[in-house]
Amino acid sequence: MARKLPKKDVVIVGFGWTGAIMANELTDEGLDVIAFERGPWRDAPTEFPPGYMQDELRYRVRHELFLRPDQLTFTFRNNMRQTALPIRSWGAFMPPNGVGGGGVHWNGEMWRFLPSDFVLKTHLTERYGAAFLPADMTIQDWGVTYDELEPHYDRFEYLCGTSGTAGNLRGKIQEGGNPFEGPRSRPYPTPAQPQPFSHTLFGKAARELGYKPFPQPSGNLSQAYTNPLGLRLGPCTYCGFCEWFGCSNYSKASPQTTILPYLIRKPNFTLRDKSEVIRINVDRSGQRATGVTYVDSSGEQWEQQADLVILSAYALFNVQLLLHSQIGQPYDPVTNTGVVGRNYTHQTISSVNGFFDSKKFNFNPFIGSGSIGMCVDEFNGDNFDHGPHGFVGGGYVGQVQTGARPIESTLVPPGTPKWGPEWKKAVRDNYLSTVKPGTGVHGSFYSYRDVYLDLDTTYKDRFGRPLMRITMDLKDNEIKQNKFLTDKFAEIIKAMGAEKLAVQYRTAPYDITTYQTTHLNGGAIMGTDPKTSVLNRYLQSWDVPNLFVMGASAFPQNPGYNPTLTVGALAYWSASAIRNQYLRKPGRLVDA
Amino acid sequence: MINLRRREFLAGTAVLLFTAATVRAATITGRLPWAPNAGNPPPQVRLGPWEFFSGDEGRAMDALADCIIPPDAETLGGKDAGCAVFVDRQLAGPYGQQEGLYLRPPFQAGAKNQGHQSEKGPAQSYREGLAALDRACRERYGKSFAELSGEDKIAVLTALEKGNLKLEGVDGASFFAQVVKDVQMGLFADPIYGGNRDMSGWKMIGYPGARYNYLDWVNRHNERFPLPPVGMTGNAQWSRS
Ligand SMILES: Cc1cc2nc3c(=O)[nH]c(=O)nc-3n(C[C@H](O)[C@H](O)[C@H](O)COP(=O)(O)OP(=O)(O)OC[C@H]3O[C@@H](n4cnc5c(N)ncnc54)[C@H](O)[C@@H]3O)c2cc1C
Numbered sequence A: 001m002a003r004k005l006p007k008k009d010v011v012i013v014g015f016g017w018t019g020a021i022m023a024n025e026l027t028d029e030g031l032d033v034i035a036f037e038r039g040p041w042r043d044a045p046t047e048f049p050p051g052y053m054q055d056e057l058r059y060r061v062r063h064e065l066f067l068r069p070d071q072l073t074f075t076f077r078n079n080m081r082q083t084a085l086p087i088r089s090w091g092a093f094m095p096p097n098g099v100g101g102g103g104v105h106w107n108g109e110m111w112r113f114l115p116s117d118f119v120l121k122t123h124l125t126e127r128y129g130a131a132f133l134p135a136d137m138t139i140q141d142w143g144v145t146y147d148e149l150e151p152h153y154d155r156f157e158y159l160c161g162t163s164g165t166a167g168n169l170r171g172k173i174q175e176g177g178n179p180f181e182g183p184r185s186r187p188y189p190t191p192a193q194p195q196p197f198s199h200t201l202f203g204k205a206a207r208e209l210g211y212k213p214f215p216q217p218s219g220n221l222s223q224a225y226t227n228p229l230g231l232r233l234g235p236c237t238y239c240g241f242c243e244w245f246g247c248s249n250y251s252k253a254s255p256q257t258t259i260l261p262y263l264i265r266k267p268n269f270t271l272r273d274k275s276e277v278i279r280i281n282v283d284r285s286g287q288r289a290t291g292v293t294y295v296d297s298s299g300e301q302w303e304q305q306a307d308l309v310i311l312s313a314y315a316l317f318n319v320q321l322l323l324h325s326q327i328g329q330p331y332d333p334v335t336n337t338g339v340v341g342r343n344y345t346h347q348t349i350s351s352v353n354g355f356f357d358s359k360k361f362n363f364n365p366f367i368g369s370g371s372i373g374m375c376v377d378e379f380n381g382d383n384f385d386h387g388p389h390g391f392v393g394g395g396y397v398g399q400v401q402t403g404a405r406p407i408e409s410t411l412v413p414p415g416t417p418k419w420g421p422e423w424k425k426a427v428r429d430n431y432l433s434t435v436k437p438g439t440g441v442h443g444s445f446y447s448y449r450d451v452y453l454d455l456d457t458t459y460k461d462r463f464g465r466p467l468m469r470i471t472m473d474l475k476d477n478e479i480k481q482n483k484f485l486t487d488k489f490a491e492i493i494k495a496m497g498a499e500k501l502a503v504q505y506r507t508a509p510y511d512i513t514t515y516q517t518t519h520l521n522g523g524a525i526m527g528t529d530p531k532t533s534v535l536n537r538y539l540q541s542w543d544v545p546n547l548f549v550m551g552a553s554a555f556p557q558n559p560g561y562n563p564t565l566t567v568g569a570l571a572y573w574s575a576s577a578i579r580n581q582y583l584r585k586p587g588r589l590v591d592a
Numbered sequence B: 001m002i003n004l005r006r007r008e009f010l011a012g013t014a015v016l017l018f019t020a021a022t023v024r025a026a027t028i029t030g031r032l033p034w035a036p037n038a039g040n041p042p043p044q045v046r047l048g049p050w051e052f053f054s055g056d057e058g059r060a061m062d063a064l065a066d067c068i069i070p071p072d073a074e075t076l077g078g079k080d081a082g083c084a085v086f087v088d089r090q091l092a093g094p095y096g097q098q099e100g101l102y103l104r105p106p107f108q109a110g111a112k113n114q115g116h117q118s119e120k121g122p123a124q125s126y127r128e129g130l131a132a133l134d135r136a137c138r139e140r141y142g143k144s145f146a147e148l149s150g151e152d153k154i155a156v157l158t159a160l161e162k163g164n165l166k167l168e169g170v171d172g173a174s175f176f177a178q179v180v181k182d183v184q185m186g187l188f189a190d191p192i193y194g195g196n197r198d199m200s201g202w203k204m205i206g207y208p209g210a211r212y213n214y215l216d217w218v219n220r221h222n223e224r225f226p227l228p229p230v231g232m233t234g235n236a237q238w239s240r241s
């Protein structure tokens, strides 16, 4: 039996980006807040100091900072006729674990979504007609608009010190920025990062082809910055050990660098690590959360009661905890009823590697940062006329190479043997003159009726609970979108002067073994109708009004950008609704 | 790597299996926690006898390493670069045993894109794969793989890669693909793990290693970075064994 702990005002489940934001906001309101994080404490001085953090084998290949599948995993199948099998080792994505969550080992690519992304269904139907959309596509409007989120985007950017060049200042298009972005109220807090050689060359080639390239907005800072909480970040040193690694330099925006040192000093905040929440408890009415039950590292169960529950365990785990706690009606694709697990999406990723003449090009490709890069946005969202192309959606393309750690980045031109003297010579000749953008084509992934999450019928976790089951495939719309974007991207890499290209398209079936970003979305989506969404526009549960669910699980579908700036902005938006409306009058903020 | 992984494993996961006092959940309040030596630097691989391979397996692996990465005038071959030692220590450690992976039954065959679905970890695959390779060579040539002439070795591996040489009870092509991947990884991982000896892999390609600061270099385009590589244990000259 779980032992009971003294009641708190607020319990926070999971201490990553959104957990940290919510803790700071709600403690500012004077509430007594406790946060539980299943993974260990982590920070630069001890867990990732310069000296042994630069270890590709340990952190990239063996995933040291991530969740171990034996603690919790998922099952996967492509479609409802297939038997789902457990993901025994990670591939397509890499679930975070530990204080700071994904904020520790992310790249820091910080994109705003387009204004039209938030009203996608309405926008596309108006422009192209409902018949233009595939019949099984289940995209929706978000229930919140870009203009409503703008102040919260701004807040998160200024918390992080984001480095970038504005493209649209209060409606005026700015030279050198992204002309397609929505209007921003202020410039970026710090100027864009300087770009290494290959990134600069990409920008030049793109400009010559008539595009408007701009530096990728970055949470790896171009210069020292003091944020509104008084915390100082140092300039990034382009170490090239960023994505998958913690930053030893206090240069990458993370909960540790931008919130924690300030938050931890507040007397009304407590954090417990190595404590995994296994259930959100509800009272007999089913309409009120009473708190959570968690297991600590000695295996003991505890019950923490609270008036308000914030679920911030990362998209997939948010949905898994809702299903295990039986909150909200599980989605059934056959009858098209229920909501929890509906509209699950990922990101449509591909790339083009370019091999250049080593006598003319030396890229020093190991110089990079997690969110360095020159990008073009002409083919994102609805920035271009989709009419002639027969698909919807899009993405940005760019030279976003984050470094060139040698286990992963010793590429050889297509047609080279995979081993032996020719392989060895090709590795030697090409390492310094190869362009390897990684997620160079970063496309949207829209939602479909039969792409969803539910509970598996065979496989169990270590508590005997069913694993959550992922049913996902790539649809024609995304495959066409990717082909279009990848070909455009290849043209630019070629124009940079590449002699040979290795072009990789994203194709079906969806493959759980190859990495395609950890941008997982949906399953507990926000919206305007409780029949088709789990949360209202303030991220409040329709069924249990004292439960708020953060994270990209709220995205009704995934636009062609990285999620976290929007995830953070939504957290601030939700926190502001809690502070200004909910606490005054606890209950539903929107009538169902 | 064993100790390292085990500690982190205790700290991070498997909370029901272990109850060591040092890894108890902690309440963090008032200040950022600081514990001396809380970090977890990797121990250096000790050179010397094989830890996982038998003598025969080790000879086969050294021979494989030299076929995959042949020595030449400028750079060490896979054997002298320690690639087989690297693989040996990896297989003896958590990687070999699939530590931390989800290993609950039932084990069912699935589609390739559903990922590895076997109780067998890399250690067992190597044990079976190397034995089957030697058996196949004995049948054909009357010798183990390591004893074959250079030409015959290449012929065997080429056939294996193309699926023309079948191994008994083992998927030869995917076993060989795994060996290629692991041996090449040994050439490029930090020398602390037993391969990339003398930083030969890094020197070969012009990778400066575990450096941390390129601020002065980000704007210097198309210029060769002049400094030699360093590893976690320092410069190659300081750590040559
Ligand atoms: C390698 C990598 C690179 C990325 N790069 C980018 C990028 O460049 N740009 C971008 O926009 N996004 C990026 N992301 C995504 C980004 O990390 C996430 O969007 C972001 O961290 C989400 O914030 P969150 O608060 O929802 O979840 P997280 O930050 O992941 O935090 C969730 C926390 O909850 C904990 N938790 C889970 N379940 C429980 C439980 N039951 N009990 C207690 N605690 C629990 C987890 O351990 C975790 O610490 C990247 C992700 C990865 C993995």
Ligand code: SF4
Binding pocket: A219, A220, A221, A235, A236, A237, A238, A239, A240, A241, A242, A243, A245, A246, A247, A248, A249, A250, A251, A252, A368, A369, A370
């Ligand atoms: S690239 Fe910059 S931000 Fe990233 S880990 Fe290195 S120093 Fe930190």
